[in-house]
Amino acid sequence: MSASRTARPAGRTTTPPAARLGLLLSLLALLPLSALLVLGPQAPPAHAAVAATGLHVSGGRLLEANGNDFVMRGVNHAHTWYPSRTTAALSDIKALGANTVRVVLSTGDQWTKNDTADVANIVAQCKQNKVICVLEAHDTTGYGEQSAAVSLSRAADYWVSVRTALTGQENYVIVNIGNEPYGNTNYTGWTADTKAAIQKLRNAGFEHTLMVDAPNWGQDWSFTMRDNAASVFAADSLRNTMFSIHMYGVFDTAAKVSSYLNTFVAAGLPILVGEFGDMHSDGDPDEDAIMATTRSLGLGYLGWSWSGNGGGVEYLDMAAGFNANALTSWGQRIFKGTDGIGATSKQATVYGSSSGGGGGTTGSCAVGYTVSGQWSGGFQGEVVIRNTGSTAVNGWTLGWTFPDGQRVTQMWGATSSQNGSAVSAASASYTAVIDPGASVSLGFIASGTGGTGTPSAFTLNSTACARL
Template sequence: MRFRTRTAPRTAAALAVLLGLLVPLLGLAAPAQAAPSGFRVQSGRLLEASGNDFVMRGVNHAHTWYPDRISTLSHIKAKGANTVRVVLASGDRWPRNSAADVANVVGQCKQNRLICVLEVHDTTGYGDQSSAITLSRAADYWISVKSALTGQEKYVIVNIGNEPYGNSNHTRWTADTKAAVQKLRSAGFNHTLMVDAPNWGQDWAFTMRDNAASVFAADPDRNTVFSVHMYGVFNAAAKVNDYLNRFVAAKLPLVVGEFGHNHSDGNPDEDAILAAAQRLRLGYLGWSWSGNSSDVRYLDLVTNFDPNRLTSWGRRLFNGTNGIVATAKEASVFSASVTSTNPAVSRLHH
């Protein structure tokens, strides 16, 4: 917020004195933030570097557990997605993804014209899971692979940590999230940052919802996006709409970073999630392409990583009403160097 002084000096001498006092103070002021070179948040919307509004339409892919399935990215693109959220690991809970590996993932996303949301999964359920790590530790991981991310701000969004609190001590989410964001900014990260909700991502206690404004304000770049995961807690259209509407009304940027059509904790209303996201122009990323453990295999979008074997969930997400094929629009950064008459490009803009 900018404040303007309305006092007017009565004489030129008074003006000179005033300026003499102000100039040293102005010299001590912090330099203005440089204009973002990539994604940025403005008035609650996620914008590309070009200024175009960007709405995520995509899926999650468990890269860290299936590093040999890098061709999955081309299959996800072929199904019409404009974004992929990629599971990485810090090495604390699962084998670490190196800077070289992260750089390769980013390169493959760019080659396949996908915006890349990268997340550290080792934070999952902190407080409930003894092996889970803190958001501060996740920030340390990002700093360790910074070389793979610098200069990729137009293509990459950094999702600091997956579901960073379970249900224990979840009120600590607010302070810990602010600190992690500031740690990354102090380390020179200029990317749009994404932060997941506590309560295993579902925010049933509304900690993220009720503190999002203060978290956003704590980011010196004002470039943070919030992510809620919608499973059994969001089992009715009224719950879905109320949650999403509140963020939009507050002009706070939100995406549905994970959701499914079924879950052990209840039956999410996927039709309501898809409809509300389309109505409000909010991004969504379905969980997940393939490779889920046997107890949640119903969340696989394709069977055994085969893009020709969509499951019922896959058919719903990709081809159903308000699904990816009907609503996804490729990021404009990928068409900046080609003409709009290119038929391959025009086919990708729905």
């Protein structure tokens, strides 16, 4: 969260100069859309990840220790400024279906240090509420431009200082080294500094999944993170680092959202949207595109933020006055809207098999469904099946029920049969095997005049699947 978006008490918010925001947007406007499609000169690393003890990255995906795919669905909570609110906030956020909470901490350089005992307590509360903890050091925000901000090296020193609270918690905790660790000044230093911070933590014995934020106040309009992500990932001896993009005014169209995220997916590099909102003073982010694109790609998102925003961005509160019964329009959107947390969140299996607010127990599969074309009396659809388990699927039958009486007239990637509105799709020879973490697709053409409503549930070999 950049300084202009920080949820901190009144009188402690610094707004970035208008000139800087204008420069940011004007520079972005000069870039052709095709520029967003190029990752840069580095190739993705060829070597496999070292065996991990908990949450870990493999094949560009975040997996649990048992090999199950884990897709973060959650929000940010400003613990360091509102420590007395944390117990209720974690409980309320979980009750609304989240499987992850990103918790704001301080190294002690800008705000009161969250010491070892406090960090241990937060981790314990996350575990009690059955959410994954993403812990972030906020004092790095806007380094190089924000005068009080500290370096990633200093943030790494902080994590080493509280390491005893984190050792053995690799199943439950992701360490987000530093929030938005560069502003729009000297941001080219991000690559070397990020590599050095990762290596400092590995040398200190950290085996956790590490998360690194982009420069440019988290929005990477310069594509510094995008173009150097492969080399940063390779600099991690455990190959257990994931990348976090913050999507505010820079990401104001679906094309920009899709292009940025798909570049990482195509390169086999792990990415999530670590912060985003439904509006902002630096431009209007396309939250619908952010949520739809992450759902279709099976990527995580963490909205900013639960409550307590000040400095003119109070509209980013999801719960007015930390009251879970007073959700704002943004809170309603992210928790209860299309592609929202309630519809797409699945609880980490380390806590058991029940999904958060996503609607019941699911098996080791996740399904995405999209209508890719439509005409009078018919449409074309695509279904993506992901194996989120730890063993390969060899031969499958996917089932769903159309809500509007649609009928499949042609299918590829599988062989279809239909009884009333119930569809059964049996794998083709070339789609039969789905390795752990991998996906296959099938397409179809269907007729129907009643509409193109999305099926509410899918089963794979008679086991209920989560939704992508």
